Amino acid sequence: MSEINKVVLAYSGGLDTSVILKWLQDVYDCEVVTFTADLGQGEEVEPARAKAQAMGIKDIYIEDLREDFARDYVFPMFRANTVYEGEYLLGTSIARPLIAKRLIEIANETGANAISHGATGKGNDQVRFELGAYALRPDIQIIAPWREWDLTSRQTLLDYAEKHKIPVEMKKGKTSPYSMDANLLHISYEGRVLEDPWAEPEEDMWRWTVSPESAPDKPTYIELTYRQGDIVAIDDVPCSPATVMEQLNKVAGANGIGRLDIVENRYVGMKSRGCYETPAGTVMLKAHRAIESLTLDREVAHLKDELMPRYASLVYNGYWWSPEREMMQTMIDASQANVNGKVRLKLYKGNVVVVGRASDTDSLFDESIATFEDDGGAYNQKDAEGFIKLNALRMRIAAAKRLR
Amino acid sequence: MSEINKVVLAYSGGLDTSVILKWLQDVYDCEVVTFTADLGQGEEVEPARAKAQAMGIKDIYIEDLREDFARDYVFPMFRANTVYEGEYLLGTSIARPLIAKRLIEIANETGANAISHGATGKGNDQVRFELGAYALRPDIQIIAPWREWDLTSRQTLLDYAEKHKIPVEMKKGKTSPYSMDANLLHISYEGRVLEDPWAEPEEDMWRWTVSPESAPDKPTYIELTYRQGDIVAIDDVPCSPATVMEQLNKVAGANGIGRLDIVENRYVGMKSRGCYETPAGTVMLKAHRAIESLTLDREVAHLKDELMPRYASLVYNGYWWSPEREMMQTMIDASQANVNGKVRLKLYKGNVVVVGRASDTDSLFDESIATFEDDGGAYNQKDAEGFIKLNALRMRIAAAKRLR
Amino acid sequence: MSEINKVVLAYSGGLDTSVILKWLQDVYDCEVVTFTADLGQGEEVEPARAKAQAMGIKDIYIEDLREDFARDYVFPMFRANTVYEGEYLLGTSIARPLIAKRLIEIANETGANAISHGATGKGNDQVRFELGAYALRPDIQIIAPWREWDLTSRQTLLDYAEKHKIPVEMKKGKTSPYSMDANLLHISYEGRVLEDPWAEPEEDMWRWTVSPESAPDKPTYIELTYRQGDIVAIDDVPCSPATVMEQLNKVAGANGIGRLDIVENRYVGMKSRGCYETPAGTVMLKAHRAIESLTLDREVAHLKDELMPRYASLVYNGYWWSPEREMMQTMIDASQANVNGKVRLKLYKGNVVVVGRASDTDSLFDESIATFEDDGGAYNQKDAEGFIKLNALRMRIAAAKRLR
């Protein structure tokens, strides 16, 4: 490792990354550039400025990346109906490549030769940050303090903060005991009681959704308009990608939609328990499948379904900036050209129910053929006999050999 | 086609297959053997006997196949977490191979050289019946009246029945306007208003589940015990496969669980709209993924996920009795050796929530490694650096070339 | 089927299609348009004009499609390293979509509402012609005489020709007893002695290649230049796609390269024996893999390899004009952006040996890292420990549980 001249730190303004900031200054004796992004986590990012300034930072980047995040990361991923291990909507995973990209771009702008982040050595996020960074700038140096230092508990962090007079603004109100991450797509919870996979999380852990029990007794109906696989309007009101997500988070969260409680397999080799709230994402997945069911060719849909788990693993494992993810994306995007139309949904106490789908221009649903009534010759039932007989031929030949 | 000497008919006792029975006697001038199976459709099968006798049938097979169906078809399919096109749990598809098998076995026993069924020439069921039959007996002759005759509407059927004095016992109470199919795994609805994919089905269409709105205001908790991937007990009470399904249908249906409304792609090439109630199956899928999340190796789980859509298509398209389905099943079954343990579920107004999973013998969840607390050296965070660096190497080399 | 007003016939000028021409005129009493294409089969196409004129045809299309064929069909297919069932290079399959396309375009130009071809009802070619035609013009009517008429042997064809005074110009010299098909990519042989899969074909069956035994005792070296996955020059001489293939056919055929003798699985359900000569294709596959080995990312290459068999089946089965083939092609083409460079080959008595590959601009081979000598720190061997340990973690956890 050559000498670190300047390091760009992914800085939230919280205790951990404030300690890291100080620790980088001390241990590496180098200038630190802070980068703080609003990805829709629902907390103010501006306060990070004062804290950074208080620790002597000159280059402070604070950015609102909500539209970039929704448009260039979340939406492309949902075109693939992406779900990891049958359940997880990849809320944390999909934010990391954007942060990695900005860290590298800021390093390039500021002449830094290193980046740093606050992810632990046990998790997926370190991998996602670092694979992205290496792919975008192969000579970048990466400082992952959690893999290096001896501050291995909350108490040692607090002691370090006190000793170094780091401004730790204690949050008002309830402090969560969980390890959390949030952005427009989800909020996640790990650790503590969740480390026992038999234990049900307490109701007051959840922050973005009401419980199905507390949700309204009347359903909410909404209509989503799709253009090339992306939602472009809600109830006929055009919305930007980030607005789509904010609106859907609100209405779905209010109807108790989007909670998930799973055991997942981390890329670094262990199983872990996670709880997630993904209100908008839960609606988006269901609705996207519905509009595709009407407008996508069967074999295209099936091929997408077969490749989806692999695409999901690429995102989960941190390979967003890999050539194989990009290659798959060209195929997924190409498949969406005709995914245009509307989906009508009923939201009710945790349920997302598709109650209608339509596409004026691109529906492949042909009532004249599908009907149980007289179809006027649109479909010749006798064709089925030949279809079946030739599909059966190889099995008939094999059976005949077997019986001989 | 050589001469038909005797034909085994899949006979429900309803109007359609009663007309077919008579039509076969008239047109083919041959003996007919009837086969009626209880697959858990929820209607008596015994009345079919008197009707068949009234039409002069001598060989009448009426069989309770619920345990065979659950044990040898539904359960193996759920080991694969099988879902067609992201949504459909294959309730109709999975029953057809069993019926095809019995039709052929009965043909062999009774010396018949043909079988017949009441599936139309537009649907998937004809394919499933016939591929199965051909695979099991390659020289069987198959009579599919809907592809041959000119009785193309309900009225012509009724006229035929009246003219030939076929006993059409009108059902008491409401007659469904929908084309329906039912067995232990599901009940399906097609046709009529559903032929418009924008139209929401009326509440009174659904028969097996209450609406989420009408479901109890208190959740129900249940515990399922798994052995080798199959449910063997509910709330610690050992149950046979069919009993598992009956019990789960009852408790899930009472909690508004299992309704589905989709547009699907038929094997014969058209899109069609279907509504399904699959109360037990909806619970079983969720719970099976949960017990696998704890006990299955990551890469095994991912490989299963990647192959699942293909397995689902095989079942949907009628290839249960094909060598490729059997080959895949050996792999799926082998994967389930350690899928043992318990899953705790909360059922509430349409929601199936996993709230706990445990396996005394086979959990791969290692708290000592996964913990956010001090792990006493079980995991060396420094290993992550090498892991990331070598996984990044190919991308770094490529980026370096690109930047040159 | 509505009335046939005019039919476009894929016309070779040989006995079979000449009889079909006459038969169409007689049976369908309609105007016939003939279409004859030079795809590099090595026979003059112009003589078809006089024959067609002699039978009263007014619209006669005779076209040299060699460049279209090589550029838009063969080359894209080779970007995927396409091989069917591990052996077959799809020479016949890949020509059919082009013919189907021209048949439909000519039907559109001439106001015909039907097309016709000379493929039998047992083979793959009927499927390839017809799937293509239906995909490009869904209301087209298709006349496949071999599935309709009673001229089921060569003798009945000859009788019919004589009776109707069809000019059957007997070929001079040897007449092959085999069913053959030829174009720039290959020549194929089926039938007769080949119907016994234990029988070795006689040496004089082969037409485009010398036997390895008869090939020169000195090897030939050639260099191929690739741009974006396609060959653009041979021995530094720029060549059009068709010229590439003609040149390679010549040099490879002269060195005994490209013979293949296989049993393959037809889409219609039976196994069949085929022999093929594919001199250029055999060289192209080997060379393309070589240039990719140097310039393609590992995971991109592996994903291509996993999808290749499916792509090959699509081509073999006649789905060139399907949306799923087109979707896959976007991905394959995207992967080729950096597949630039040179491959040096040694051709010798049936062997194609890669003896060098280079890419000034896009090689991902990094000698400084790969070397067994001192690499000056380009690669840190200690990284491997962490890489292995985390990749092993899930198996270690499982083993520890098992041993407990």
Next chain:
Amino acid sequence: MSEINKVVLAYSGGLDTSVILKWLQDVYDCEVVTFTADLGQGEEVEPARAKAQAMGIKDIYIEDLREDFARDYVFPMFRANTVYEGEYLLGTSIARPLIAKRLIEIANETGANAISHGATGKGNDQVRFELGAYALRPDIQIIAPWREWDLTSRQTLLDYAEKHKIPVEMKKGKTSPYSMDANLLHISYEGRVLEDPWAEPEEDMWRWTVSPESAPDKPTYIELTYRQGDIVAIDDVPCSPATVMEQLNKVAGANGIGRLDIVENRYVGMKSRGCYETPAGTVMLKAHRAIESLTLDREVAHLKDELMPRYASLVYNGYWWSPEREMMQTMIDASQANVNGKVRLKLYKGNVVVVGRASDTDSLFDESIATFEDDGGAYNQKDAEGFIKLNALRMRIAAAKRLR
């Protein structure tokens, strides 16, 4: 890392592992157990005994594992038609899991808590040894001297040997400048001139095969008998697995068969150049595909082809002892039940030509259906129309929408 009490070393008797032996004694101050295996590398293993004794080793394991290797590793792998990156037959890869297994078994027998090997930190072999070892004994400690020590060149090794009086018996005759590995399946060459991918290897590098140029001018014909996918006899003489390989190596090598020169992607992230001689394996792959072409169902064969690249990567990357490889193997092995029969091959100057395949009991080739002659009604050509029409239906519906 806890203290090393005893270490089992994979010991060849050559310079490298002799230096490692001494170095382990010195640096770790622990007892060393040596393990030397005959895997068919073609060199005596017994001389390793005296060398080990000379360095004070008490527990010396020298084993002939050729039959284990061929039967339990090579043969199962060939059932899958395994090829890595389209070319490489995995000769080195497939030997490592057996060595890993024996190292662990010997550690268990001798009470050792560590193993050691001579693979470098840049290659695949370290991964294969160590993943296998960890999977079989999760608490094993692994010493990989090449990742630890400072003996980084051949000269430093020689100096170390001289200084420590390690008996380095200089090989008589030619010493290869290449890094080599050999076993029953292949011999490999890496390094030196091969590090330039444009350089053709010199003829005298190759050791197991004559060049095609030097091979006999007359072909050799052989017949291989298969039972359940494995070769059990050559020219009707029953052979054990290892004998099959020895015989085929001899006859194929004498005919110039089995040379390969490629650039491959290592699991640790770099591309490398390797040359391989795999005479028996080259014949086995070709012959196995041939017997499968006759006896395997089409869809089973295609599924195998689609999964093969993944299986190959598992073997290449060192995951032989993983649950996913074992799961795939159950499927592959199940597919081979009917792969019985004979293949006749012509070997000539580098070419392996299949000239016949037959299976009395399991051929699925049905001449009565495949024939171009009159088939007596075995196949109804009219079935093809329905087959094509329904396969085209989805594309026709889409085209009709598009044209509207």
